[in-house]
Amino acid sequence: MRKSLTAFVGAALVSGTALAQKVEFEQYTLDNGLHVVLHQDKSAPVVITSVMYHVGAKDEDPNKTGFAHFFEHLLFEGTENIGRGDWFKIVTANGGINNANTTDDRTYYYEVFPSNNLQLGLWMEAERMLHPVINQIGVDTQKGVIQEEKKTSYNNRPYGGLLLSIKENLYKKHPYRWQTIGKMEHIKSAELNDFVMFNEKYYIPNNAVLVVAGDFETNQAKKWIDEYFGTIPRGKDIVRTKIEEEPITEQRNATWEDPNIQIPMMITAYRTPSMVTRDARVLDMISTYLSGGRTSVLYKKIVDDKKKALQIGAFNYPQEDYGQYIIYGLPMGENTLADLLAEVDEEIVKLQKDLISERDFQKLQNIYENQYVSNNSTIEGVASNLATYYLLYKDINLVNNEIDIYRSITREEIREVAKKYLNPNQRVVIDYVPATATAQN
Incomplete structure (x- = not known):
């Protein structure tokens, strides 16, 4: 169900052909x-x-x-x-x-x-x-x-x-x-x-x-x-303390130099809640709405129609303690990183003010139904899901019922979660630019 960074960079497990079911x-x-x-x-x-x-x-x-x-x-x-x-x-x-x-x-x-x-x-x-x-x-x-x-x-x-x-x-x-x-x-x-x-x-x-x-x-x-x-000795109990971050209350700006690139990248990222939360699932849907394929809002507007970017994308990267909501873009021609950010912000504001259309909402529902079938359709996928839901989510039954959470998400929730987390004073904006110096470690 979850879009992971592994999926983002294109890695995948190979596996069998069991049909998804309970x-x-x-x-x-x-x-x-x-x-x-x-x-x-x-x-x-x-x-x-x-x-x-x-x-x-x-x-x-x-x-x-x-x-x-x-x-x-x-x-x-x-x-x-x-x-x-x-x-x-x-x-x-x-x-x-x-x-x-x-x-x-x-x-x-x-x-x-x-x-x-x-x-x-x-x-x-x-x-x-x-x-x-x-x-x-x-x-x-x-x-x-x-x-x-x-x-x-x-x-x-x-x-x-x-x-x-x-x-x-x-x-x-x-x-x-x-x-x-x-x-x-x-x-x-x-x-x-x-x-x-x-x-x-x-x-x-x-x-x-x-x-x-x-x-x-x-x-x-x-x-x-x-x-x-059964005979392996039990280890000492592990005591974990979550380290709390202070909320981001004003935009953080940074520059990152990469000697391996020629085209700069616009990056903006928001700190979001743990992957176990309902809001994390809503953010999944928002990322799919914004950049899930060539017909998505950001791609169609910024890449196809306005031709301001070579590539644009948004993805939710949820983790056990916190998550990151990341939006990136590669400008085309004379367009600047600031130009891309302005275009992205315009669409986020629309999300915060208006409900997405019923048609787009149904499209999201269909996508997540298909992802559920796909994720539980292989032995490798099922094994990984069972381990993950038990160990990190503390609810192994999500292997079957997490799809019900996605099904229950409303258009109103999408609007409210966008308002809650995707604001300029809650983010980092990074100019990821070419450099001649040695790459950072």
Whole structure:
């Protein structure tokens, strides 16, 4: 349902073809605190084993950033019973695929195997949790990998600093203010014991949810889960304190220089509420209304009709503690960044004053119905949704009923939420411009 930054940059999971319908699942918690969710679907002979840990960039020390993302890589290095470099060999040799990803809020690992390899998938994830090998060789190797990723995906990539430019200006105290990949000087200077301690604190059963989805026998799965995960010791309880940001009460203006671009970018961003709120869903709809496709309001007006921009877009980026509502544009010809911002502001004011048309409202409803079908139409999608709704939203039943929230949103709510959050005195405006200096870290 949620438009994520991953979707924004075009990444996606590949998966099977199960038809979307009500997601049936069973859940329980082991004595060590590991929450288990089982979703049986025998429409295809595949099974996914996935573990989501409630640790992301926001859980890091401000002077030691990038650790959660580092562990996304490091925990593939090997375990006491899986040799260094053998993880991917074992998966591919058994007809599987695997991957992992990290956000500011959580880290997610998964394997997809033919259904007769469920035991292998469970054993491997239990090995990752109980017996990871964290040594100097692995740390040094992954330091090099992360440095190269930072260069190719951020420092040397056009507009690679877009999200960081927003984070640093939208947040002053909250850990959302840094990139998930962190600062390279923090990774370079980190010592082996720093990583050992981070692992012991966060990669524990009582900070995770295990999801098994696909073609499997429930009783057998439960026996293997108990055998492989049940004996893993519970970790110390994690105490989290949300860091509160002061409200933005006047427009913040900033400039960000990027040596990898020739065309400047207009960026404006608003700090918005947690993704668990109803208002976050309304903001989803507003972003779709403004820039969801070539017939959307901003694209049709600014790109097609007035030809003031090469590209224009608005997207809602909701997270566990706060969200960001981001609007960007690339000017065409002699048009300035200020010209684009004025055009965008004009449409937001219309949203704040007038109800959108019944036709546009019905179009939004249709889009979100289709997204619901799409998001629950694959085993990978269902597994990820079950983990996310349990761990971050604290309501696993949203896998089936979040669509009801979208269905219940009214045109009046769209107008009121636009009034509540999308005002000039509540935002950051960034001139993202070409530069000849070295890219910012």
